[in-house]
Amino acid sequence: MRVPFVKMHGLGNDFVVLDGREMDLPAVCEDFARAIADRHTGIGCDQLIVLEPSEGHDFRMRIFNSDGGEVEACGNASRAVALLHGKPARVETAGGIIALEPTAGGASVDMGIPRFDWDAIPLDYPMDTNPMPLGWGPLKSPSAVNVGNPHVVFFVPDVWASALDTLGPDIETDPVFPQGVNVNVAQLIGANHLQLRVWERGAGLTRACGTGACAAAVVAIRKGFVGETVRVSLPGGDLTIQWREGSSIRMTGPATEAFRGSFEWDDFA
Structure with missing residues (x-):
């Protein structure tokens, strides 16, 4: 055929x-x-x-x-x-x-609409999700969110210094995430502007991750780092994410x- x-x-x-x-x-x-x-x-x-x-x-x-x-x-x-x-x-x-x-x-x-409850991520047992009381090497206290698939977001001083190629697989497959998880490292680089790298569950490092951009923007908005419209820069280019508490996420890009x-x-x- x-x-x-x-x-x-x-x-x-x-x-x-x-x-x-x-x-x-x-x-x-x-x-x-x-x-x-x-x-x-x-x-x-x-x-x-x-x-x-x-x-x-x-x-x-x-x-x-x-x-x-x-x-x-x-x-x-x-x-x-x-x-x-x-x-x-x-x-x-x-x-x-x-x-x-x-x-x-x-x-x-x-x-x-993003979900934040531990059993909606899902996690293996109840815990706070913003932040999670967990760490993997230098990556600690991430926030977890489900934006159609599960994500953890770490805010770091320099996304390029984070060893996602080695830490990403360990976090993705940690038993605390029974369905695996996408791993994001984000950095605030300007007003309403994030830099992001993503280790994608089942795919590894990719040049861009749309759900990762949504997850990072939502977490940044909840933390008060940015406003309701966020530019997210990934290795492959930029996306615009818009979100207000209680509403759907809007993602726009090429x-x-x-x-x-x-x-x-x-x-x-």
Whole structure:
């Protein structure tokens, strides 16, 4: 079976998108997702995105990290899919319903209302989440938030001095996070301006993480570091995050289609 795909990225966080809304695709498993994502023997991506019909909404978006695991949310992929869809849509994800709207060169996404309770992150046992009474080496007392997927955010003096390549995997897989966690190190670098690096659960260091930008901005707003509109600079570029206590998060930023192609399904099954 020959299947078309679209290669896209949001600030360098890249995706292979399979559109199953009008064609029947075989079931996607971990091995298949991992094979497609492999940058040496597959197409290569941080995440595989599969679009499917939805009974109650415009369509469903499924997200598979490069390790093959299926996850709840991906902000950068949401903007890419908005660009591909070409008009406003309400989209079903494993992390909840999101609303997409294309803009010039990208998209604006309603990412839903963040959750802060320990069992909504989720954590393995009850504790404060802002801050958490935990630390890993020099990274201590993070804040935890679920923005469709779980995040911890550390505010540090210098994001580039944080050894995320070594500490990230340890924190991601710590038993206190039964579903794993995305690890963010953030730095206030100006008025309403954050610098951010992210170790993504199941993908490792990426050039950008939309849900990480949402998580860092929400935590910074709650702490009083910034106002309700925040510029978040990632290695791949900038996002704008807007949030007010009790409301949904609004993420706005670019997305790009890189190229299109096709492959034989059985070559990766």
